[in-house]
Amino acid sequence: MTELASPTVKVSTRPAETRRDIGIKRRYAAERRFRAYGITAITLGLLFLAILISTVVSNGYTAFLQTTITLPIEFTEKVIDPKNERATDPKTLMTANYPVLVRNALVKQLGLDPTKRPLLKQATDMISPSARMQLRNMVVADPSLIGQTVPVTMLAEANIDSAFKGQIDLSVDEGRRRVKDQQVAWMNQLADAGVLKKSFNTGIFTFGASSRPEAAGVGVALVGSLYMMLIVLVLALPIGVAASIYLEEFAPKNRLTDLIEVNINNLAAVPSIVYGLLGLAVFINFAGMPRSAALVGGFVLTLMTLPTIIIATRAALKAVPPSIRSAALGLGASRMQTIFHHVLPLAMPGILTGTIIGLAHALGETAPLLLIGMVAFVVDFPGSPLEPSTALPVQIYMWANEPERAFVERTSGAIIILLIFLVFMNLGAILLRRRFERRW
Known part of the structure; x- marks a missing residue:
């Protein structure tokens, strides 16, 4: 009978402390590499941002x-x-x-x-x-x-x-x-x-569209954007908050609500040009609303902003501790009183932050507005949302297609104005969050 050869076991001659030190050194080296990767990524991002801003400012100031x-x-x-x-x-x-x-x-x-x-x-x-x-x-x-x-x-x-x-x-x-x-x-x-x-x-803020660069301004575009943002705020905020409260606090957990939640998350990722096609088909072709009107643009941007507001509002409602609800219910408050007197005020900072971010996103949109005809050559200021107007990002798009050298300057100047608005809106969202946020 042949005996099976026993496997050879290599016994490390290194002390246990030495092996542990090597492992620690490798772990520290991996952490340093990861930190270096992160710093490099942030540096590159800041570098590209600095190049973008310096190019726009140098061309547009x-x-x-x-x-x-x-x-x-x-x-x-x-x-x-x-x-x-x-x-x-x-x-x-x-x-x-x-x-x-x-x-x-x-x-x-x-x-x-x-x-x-x-x-x-x-x-x-x-x-x-x-x-x-x-x-x-x-x-x-x-x-x-x-x-x-x-x-x-x-x-x-x-x-x-x-x-x-x-x-x-x-x-x-x-x-x-x-x-x-x-x-x-x-x-x-x-x-x-x-x-x-x-x-x-001052004319860049007060003039309307013009074929002459020196007489062209973003005044009409600013008024059109203001009309659309007011429409989005009036429609998207109450509808989004009401939908969020129902889904988070009252709706039963079943397949229907799960399907609604999945669709809301999917709508937040839909390309904005799809909303333009929807607005063209529903509001203009079916409902017969006027083209190039701020009212139609506001409706389209409302549809595009609603998923963002709903998601942000639901996250703010979830962040309120369940103990707040239990305490209110234990003191005899109704379900409605608990939501509107206790939960909603505590969630309001997050709701306002999500709303401002959604409005900032809508302010910079161009593709859906192009499809509903807001590229009209509008010289006079619109007196109401039903009159022809344009928007600030659309005005930038139209000026960028002009061959004159002076329109390049006007395009960069309008981009600076748009960036200033976006910076202030995002800064407002940050300040609101820090001012009213409560940590639990």
Whole structure:
């Protein structure tokens, strides 16, 4: 009978303390590597964020400065109302040749020869075409200006504005840039005389859409976004909170409520463009609501924000200790009194935080608004949510597609405005949470 060979057992010659020290060193080395990975990831994230913000700010901070030209405009009656018909025909003041007034002022300011039309055209091209509407509105509002000479501050044309801000390389050949050498000389002459200068651009907050970059602003977009955020707040907050209270406090735990919870979580992850398709099909095609209206945009953003508010509200309700409910019920409070007098006030910080985050998310959405037609060219401010309007992110999208160099500046400036709104909304959510949060 052969004997089975016993397996060879290797006995470590290292002391137990040495093996333990090696294990500890390996564990510490793994922790250091993991810490280094985390620091590297945070550093890269901050680096990319810094690059993004610096790029936007460097391209857009000049949008808050505007080059203006102040000229003494002589509101000559021969140009505005040569037949003295303004008393019987108010349209006379609307159709007058106001660019002639600008040209005459430039002729006197620059000492030009009125017979040299090419030079006159180059000079008048330095003034924004929006000056015609500006002078017309002044005369229509106050016809007594006719016959007077009044200093008027007008916007410089976009290329002159860019050149004065140093955004156009004037050292290149004249044929490769839109600002002529003669215009550069006049620009320096007007700047030395204090006629041409830079000032804070209030128009970026008050102007509407315009094909001229110097006369374009986000005023209409801000009003449209305000209307939509009010609609979202009025609809999404009460509906979301009511749905959350029912699901968390009153609904029985069965397959139906489980299905509803799964669908709510899935809706929070649905791409926003799907909500745009839903709004186009239901609110515009089926219900017949007007396109480009802030009301439709508010309804679409409400549907998109509801899952976020419901999830945040349910999490806030769950965070309230069960002892609060037990104590209220033990003292004789009804189920409804327990929820609305004790649980809901304690959960309100989390509810407000989730609502503000949802509103901030809705404020930056573009895709669903594009599908419901909020890309209209809207010049006038909407008087109600039913009138055509646009939104701030949509305005950024439209400006980004424009070929002019000045619209790049306007696009970055509008992005800065949007980022400021988002930062303040998220900061408000953080402050609310820290101010009212209670730790159990």
